[in-house]
Amino acid sequence: MGTILISGTVVLALLGFGNHVWWLAAAGVFFLYMQYGRDGSASRSSSSGGSSSSSGSMPATYQAYRKRRDMQAKWERRYRRERPLESRRQEREKGK
Numbered sequence: 001m002g003t004i005l006i007s008g009t010v011v012l013a014l015l016g017f018g019n020h021v022w023w024l025a026a027a028g029v030f031f032l033y034m035q036y037g038r039d040g041s042a043s044r045s046s047s048s049g050g051s052s053s054s055s056g057s058m059p060a061t062y063q064a065y066r067k068r069r070d071m072q073a074k075w076e077r078r079y080r081r082e083r084p085l086e087s088r089r090q091e092r093e094k095g096k
Contacts, residue, residue, distance in 0.1 A: 005033045 016023030
């Protein structure tokens, strides 16, 4: 998504040579991308003094991580409960 926005900004900037209103549009798109387009957790964690990764896989907070982990565990328990044969087969294959 970020690549599309940056490409659009470049195109608008190039169009700005013919009409200066396009430069304003490019500046607006670039500003919105810098403000809201990047990973929201990166801006929050960097302002709180923590380091952030560009991969986007790192949760914003420990609470968010716990919430996602608990939901995953809930779905895995539900899957094992509703499909006991498939889950046993997967456990047997893991042990090999």
